[in-house]
Amino acid sequence: MSERPIWERRYDRRGFVAVSAMTAFLAACGGSTTAEEEPGGGTTTATDQPQLTGELFYYNWADYVNPETYDRFTQETGVTVKKDFYPSNEDLQAKLQAGARGYDIVVPTGYMTKILVEGNLLQEIDWSRLPTVEANIDPKFRGLPYDPDDRYSVPKDWGTTGFVYRTDLFDGTLTSWADFYEAAMGPLSKKVTVLDSYPEVIGSALKKNGFSYNSEDEGELEIAKGDLLALKPHILAITSSEYRQMVIAGRAAMALGWNGDGALVVAEKPAEYVVPEEGSEFWVDTYAIPVGANNPDAAYAWIDFAYQPEIGALETEYHNYGSTLQKALLEGVIDPDVLANEDVFPSDEVVAKLEPNNYGPEGDSLRQRIWTEFKSA
């Protein structure tokens, strides 16, 4: 199973229900599936200088680590990195919840970190083993609402949700969610995509109406739903993975998406990435160590290693998502164009208007129903 690509595993139509049921069965029995387990991992003896051995099993978003970083890490520590990828936070969660064990690092987004903690799927972080992180992290990324005491996660990278549009395919300037909806329902009808992720899409409609991104108010969500249902007939596709290519190819002219993808479109074509005026979301992806990790020593080593300024620079130059290191430390190490790029490092003024995803289970249930209605409209 593990050698099949993740998307195939996810979508295999015939296997889907059976696999879900089987994994549920395994989880219900309290057994840990060993499909992903790798022999030869180190044991968890917390010493100051643990002898690093074996392999680091890194479960991550695709294309979210500079290939060079893997090589440098292996050179420095002797630990080889085994990789597996997931396409969404929800896939990661489904996998861990179903009982998959043996991953040493996973990278959930903040709101998912909170959900994984609720499900007892993450280990506590021993910050005494992360001296480089302690020294180099930008204090504004500590104690964020999804993990107020930093007990279960260490920030990895951060970014914004907004939209990107092709300036050569649209006449005019777009700066707000109101502009986005107006253009989508007008000249760019059937030329627009939105993410296949309900927090962001529903959040856009909430912010457009001046409500909180995390609203749990039924009345406010009802208004947002009205906007979404009006938008639906004008949407070309709902996708999180293909919109970047679609906008670059010109099949779509505008897309609701994340800043890293936006920056990559801007690098290829005349386009602009917008953090809307009404405000939007800022998200933080975090390093977390799941329960059942085989080699937590290597996980700590990786996290601490990645917080060196040269490595942070290498990473951000590669994926165009903001580093959580203190900005001063990156100066002189990172490509100055990347540091000056406001799509990658938004100004404090922009950041002040952003909210992290932080709604509760009630808000989640309300959103799920709206999303089904939106999709089947």
Add this chain to the structure above:
Amino acid sequence: MAVEVARLEPRRRRFSAAGGPRYPGWLALPAVGWYLLFFVGPLAILALFSVAERVGFSTVVYTFNLDNFADLWDPLYGKVFLRTLQLAVVGTVATLLVGFPLAYYLARYATRKTLLLLLIVIPFWTSFLIRTYAWLIILAPDFPLFRALRWAGIVPSDLQILYTEKAVYIGVIYNYLPLMVLPLYAALERMDWSLVDAAQDLGDNAWQAFRRVTLPLVLPGVLAGSLLTFIPLTGEYLVPVILGGDLTVYAGNLIGSQFVTSRDWPFGAAIAMVVVGAMTVAVLLYARLARREEQFGG
């Protein structure tokens, strides 16, 4: 599988009627074990989940309540089920309409049957996913064929097929065609064409001979192929996502999203149970029809 059942049933009946050979019952153990472990077991777990309750973001608490089923009684989900039924029915009929002439030609007229059958089977050697992604390229507006058709004025310049229901149906017919053609071919292959000649000699025209002789004889094949297409279609998940741009929700997508995106396994299990129940009814109906056909076919 349905083909096998249809074919084996009379033979078994003949054995028991004649008091034919009896095999020791334990020989069935591996099959029964397989069936229990991989079919009844998961189904039981699904049933267990469907009456459980979700608490917080994703925690499942095992109780017995029928709220999940009650929640399904909602026009929103009714619409999803109706749309799924429509996809399954229209998809099956369309696949039959495309598949029958093909199977008929193969069985009656084709000279290089093995080669043609191979051509039908070969796509199965490639992943379903990759074949569906290929259609993404073929249906894209900038595909050379479309450009040429637009240039020649055969199709309107704003023709959009990709990410519409049309694309979903094209993908469905393409993907299920072999499942339809093979049982049809198996039935037509066993046809005794001299019966058709006899009917025509006795005054039937071609259409009457087809309706009164060919069709009744191959009906079990038609039913088998339709069932093989219909059942997986009710759970179709991938084609609407890739070729439909994920703009429409069918039952398969609804179930999938409950498990993967919404983190509500109990609700997803309840929907799955309803679909399984509806399928059971469909299969039972089919079994009755097939048995009747067999009796008439003698």
